[in-house]
Amino acid sequence: MNAAEDLLGENPVMDGVKPVTMNESVETGDYALQGKKVLVVGLGVSGLEMIRFLCRQGALVSASDNRSAAELEDVLAELKELPLAELETGGHSSSLFRQQDLIVVSPGVPWSLEVLRQARTENIPVVGEIELASRFIREPLVGLTGTNGKTTTVTLLGEMFKAAGRRAFVGGNIGTPAVAMLQPDADWELGILELSSFQLEGVVHFRPRVAVVLNVTPDHQDRYRDEDAYLAAKMNISANQQRSDFLLLNVDDDRLNLQYRQLEERWRDGEEISRPLPFSCRAELELGGSFVGQRIR
Incomplete structure (x- = not known):
């Protein structure tokens, strides 16, 4: 039995587990986008991919970016091919934000923007790209975050699943934005997502089948008030997981070691949280995994 088979349900412990709870809502139409006014904030790679997806869903899509039209010349050329309801550059107007049914924020856009705060006070849903994608993805997801090593680990995981066929x-x-997983001709069995703290700020119901936190060291101190706020953003990866899901934590990291011990106690007390599992490169563990002396256990 390999890791790919475990994740895709051929292991008895996985039988009967629904990978993403949001799928039930999609099927009943709770997240239908046809005819809904949706604003995409930020016109980077993720923003463009979200616009394409939303247009395919029949949403009335608008876009807003604080950069000037001159700075967005190449992006605007691509947008000419898409049926945008409204496009604003050079700043964000509260009037555009306040008329939306849904606002989707690109990863690099600060959640502290006043226009976003105002929208939330008026009960306009504000979500991130990962949240949007997860509402429509039906395949199981592996979500991985951490300060360092994310890209290397996610790439390695992708190659491992590829080698497993x-x-x-x-x-x-x-x-590649997560929403690209929803392209019309896609035929995926699962998704492996590298997630930044910025992306995890915008999740509401996102539920990966397996979540991994590699490490947490001080970073993005211009965005977070302190290290605890940064850690909280990272740990948001497991906020909606259930007891049938898994949360892998690097216990060589002191802060994650504390998280593991606290979560393990809560899980053993029967709380509806994911199963925390430790991993280490310093010591062999009775539970979880380790890589010591060039040996994986």
């Missing part, structure tokens, strides 16, 4: 989408913060 599995069709694994690899994306997220690694370069």
Whole structure:
């Protein structure tokens, strides 16, 4: 039995597990986008991919970016082929934001923007790209975050599943937006997503089948008030997981070691949280995994 078979349900412990709870809502139409006014904030790679997806869903899509039209020349050329309801550049107007049914924020856009705060106070849903994608993805997801090593690990995981003969989408913060997994001709068996703290700020119901946190060291101190806020953003990866899901934590990291011990106690007390599992490169563990002396256990 290999890891690919475990994740895709050929292991008895996986039988009967629904990979993403949001799929039930999609099927009942709760997240139908046809005719809905949706604003995409930020016109980077993720923003463009979200616009394409939303247009395919029949949404009335608008876009907003604080960069000037001159700075967005290449992006605007691509947007000419898409049926945008409205496009604003050079700043964000509250009037455009306040008329939306849904606002989707690109990863690099600060959630502290005043126009986003105002929208939330008026009960306009504001979500990130990962949240949007996860509402429509039906395949199981592996989500991986951490300060360092994310891209290397996600790439390695993708190659492992490929070698096992599995069709694994690899994306997220690694370069290909998660919403690209929803292209019309896609035929994936699972998704492996690299997730930044910025992306995890915008999740609401996102639920990966397996979540991994590699490490947490001080970073993005211009965005987070302190290290605890940064850690909280990272740990948001497991916020919606259930007892049948898994959360892998690097216990060589002191802060994650504490998280593991606290979560393990809560899981043993019967709380509806994911199964925390430790991994280490320093010591062989009775539970979880380790890589010591060039040996994987």
